[in-house]
Amino acid sequence: MPVRTSPAAFPKRSLVVSLRILLLVLHAGSPVYSQGDSQSGNKVMDNITVRQGETVFLRCELGDDVTHTAWVNHSSILYAGEDKWSVDPRVSLVTLNQEEFTIKIENVDMTDEEQYVCAVQTSRGLRTTSVHILVQVPPKIINFSKDIVVNEGSNVTLMCQASGKPEPSISWKFISNSGDLASDDELLEISSISRQKAGVYECTAVNDIDADVQTVDITVNYAPSVSEGRDAGVTLGQRGVLECEADAVPEADFEWYKDNRRIFNGFDGMEIINTGSLSKLTFYNVSDGDYGNYTCVAINKLGSSNTNFLLYVQDGSGGVKTAHFHTCLLFIAFLPFLLRF
Numbered sequence: 001m002p003v004r005t006s007p008a009a010f011p012k013r014s015l016v017v018s019l020r021i022l023l024l025v026l027h028a029g030s031p032v033y034s035q036g037d038s039q040s041g042n043k044v045m046d047n048i049t050v051r052q053g054e055t056v057f058l059r060c061e062l063g064d065d066v067t068h069t070a071w072v073n074h075s076s077i078l079y080a081g082e083d084k085w086s087v088d089p090r091v092s093l094v095t096l097n098q099e100e101f102t103i104k105i106e107n108v109d110m111t112d113e114e115q116y117v118c119a120v121q122t123s124r125g126l127r128t129t130s131v132h133i134l135v136q137v138p139p140k141i142i143n144f145s146k147d148i149v150v151n152e153g154s155n156v157t158l159m160c161q162a163s164g165k166p167e168p169s170i171s172w173k174f175i176s177n178s179g180d181l182a183s184d185d186e187l188l189e190i191s192s193i194s195r196q197k198a199g200v201y202e203c204t205a206v207n208d209i210d211a212d213v214q215t216v217d218i219t220v221n222y223a224p225s226v227s228e229g230r231d232a233g234v235t236l237g238q239r240g241v242l243e244c245e246a247d248a249v250p251e252a253d254f255e256w257y258k259d260n261r262r263i264f265n266g267f268d269g270m271e272i273i274n275t276g277s278l279s280k281l282t283f284y285n286v287s288d289g290d291y292g293n294y295t296c297v298a299i300n301k302l303g304s305s306n307t308n309f310l311l312y313v314q315d316g317s318g319g320v321k322t323a324h325f326h327t328c329l330l331f332i333a334f335l336p337f338l339l340r341f
Contacts, residue, residue, distance in 0.1 A: 223303030
């Protein structure tokens with residue numbers, strides 16, 4: 001800290017009276033004029049703009065014939081000469097000599113945004129220099145929707161509110177689908193939401209200082225829909241697999257049936273393996289009794305869907321033996337007999 005030489009002091013009672021009068025004037029919100037000085041004798045400096053958390057320096061030019069100096073704001077006396085009146089540890093004296101009277105405020109916050117006055121007592125009266133501190137605050141999202149789970153067709157409203165100075169602007173993006181702009185408002189409303197609108201949404205609050213970003217995930221529940229069953233031809237005694245795939249949220253549970261009879265894991269040498277959206281019914285040694293029609297049913301809390309399969313006989317050469325093929329052979333064998341009538 002520079003070496004300071006304080007202007008000449010005058011009686012403390014006069015000091016207190018002068019500063020209290022000045023504080024009353026400031027609280028009244030009136031311009032500060034000195035006794036015996038013209039309006040032009042009081043200086044108004046440009047506003048000082050500072051970001052929240054930074055340090056601001058308040059400098060006041062003095063000159064000759066100064067008997068008393070003080071920095072005050074609307075609420076209190078900060079410094080009277082070298083004497084610190086403020087109890088705020090962030091406020092400290094930097095320089096006090098015949099040329100200038102400078103204090104600093106560290107870690108500036110919104111509560112510091114106000115008018116500050118340097119009061120200089122001379123033999124001709126009170127002279128003031130005033131300055132207004134403007135505090136800029138980076139945006140901070142303070143009220144934001146949490147991750148949600150809804151059923152398809154529901155109406156959804158997401159909220160994103162932010163504080164900051166200057167006031168931040170809000171924008172929404174649906175980042176799970178090409179990042180298209182979704183909204184420029186605090187509220188994002190989605191009517192009759194579909195499964196295609198499920199995913200992550202991003203809210204950005206931005207002002208001249210910085211930006212704040214948060215994301216929310218929407219899960220959309222919907223009933224299962226199963227892919228069309230693919231029939232399988234299997235040679236007697238070989239391994240065969242029927243695959244059933246279902247699209248559903250939450251994931252579907254699977255049930256398998258042969259005709260109207262439910263199949264359980266390990267039933268007649270068959271194994272059921274469910275992995276996520278896929279269910280496999282495996283035959284390790286296909287017998288005559290295994291051939292026939294099968295049904296896969298996918299179920300969740302919103303509904304169910306099913307598809308049918310045919311497990312049919314495939315001979316060793318890759319040919320297909322079906323009931324229709326055998327019927328044709330029987331017809332050919334009896335054709336001469338029928339022609340006799």
